[in-house]
Amino acid sequence: EPEVTQTPSHQVTQMGQEVILRCVPISNHLYFYWYRQILGQKVEFLVSFYNNEISEKSEIFDDQFSVERPDGSNFTLKIRSTKLEDSAMYFCASSDWRQGETQYFGPGTRLLVL
Amino acid sequence: DAKTTQPPSMDCAEGRAANLPCNHSTISGNEYVYWYRQIHSQGPQYIIHGLKNNETNEMASLIITEDRKSSTLILPHATLRDTAVYYCIVRVADSGTYKYIFGTGTRLKVLA
Numbered sequence: 001e002p003e004v005t006q007t008p009s010h011q012v013t014q015m016g017q018e019v020i021l022r023c024v025p026i027s028n029h030l031y032f033y034w035y036r037q038i039l040g041q042k043v044e045f046l047v048s049f050y051n052n053e054i055s056e057k058s059e060i061f062d063d064q065f066s067v068e069r070p071d072g073s074n075f076t077l078k079i080r081s082t083k084l085e086d087s088a089m090y091f092c093a094s095s096d097w098r099q100g101e102t103q104y105f106g107p108g109t110r111l112l113v114l
Numbered sequence: 115d116a117k118t119t120q121p122p123s124m125d126c127a128e129g130r131a132a133n134l135p136c137n138h139s140t141i142s143g144n145e146y147v148y149w150y151r152q153i154h155s156q157g158p159q160y161i162i163h164g165l166k167n168n169e170t171n172e173m174a175s176l177i178i179t180e181d182r183k184s185s186t187l188i189l190p191h192a193t194l195r196d197t198a199v200y201y202c203i204v205r206v207a208d209s210g211t212y213k214y215i216f217g218t219g220t221r222l223k224v225l226a
């Protein structure tokens with residue numbers, strides 16, 4: 001069964017450093033999402049992406065964040081200058097070409113900013 | 115804010131049916147109800163979704179009331195591996211995208 005994959009599974013970084021989180025969505029999917037979950041808190045929507053541009057972003061997704069689909073398979077989330085409060089699980093999700101279809105989530109990347 | 119309310123926790127005996135309720139009294143006519151679960155800190159796992167008819171798949175059944183203001187997820191024979199946080203989500207359609215707004219979910223503990 002096809003699934004969303006994410007790398008790395010864990011990342012530790014120093015405050016102020018840039019990180020790139022990578023996702024490989026399900027191959028025929030065209031809509032992509034990032035969510036995050038701070039330890040013990042709710043899963044929060046960050047951004048949605050379609051046709052090589054951002055469709056919607058939340059208040060959390062400020063200028064420090066960016067997303068990109070650099071090739072036909074990867075979907076990345078970049079945090080330019082990490083802050084302590086960026087420590088969280090980051091989940092990528094994708095849904096297929098029919099807008100509004102079920103989103104399938106990856107296993108997540110646990111980011112720890114020191 | 116999430117458009118759903120769920121009890122914070124429930125227990126269920128192994129082998130018995132687990133019935134997880136969800137209220138979504140402000141749901142709009144074209145909004146779907148989705149159920150996901152999260153085991154530990156893994157990615158949310160899709161279970162089932164519906165609009166107004168009851169639905170069943172290999173994992174669970176979804177019962178939606180006629181007025182669509184509430185629903186119940188049924189795990190027919192709960193196992194220890196079903197211990198997880200279960201999220202009921204009303205999929206919001208804004209600006210042409212379909213983001214999920216998660217609530218705090220129901221922490222289901224299946225007891226041996």
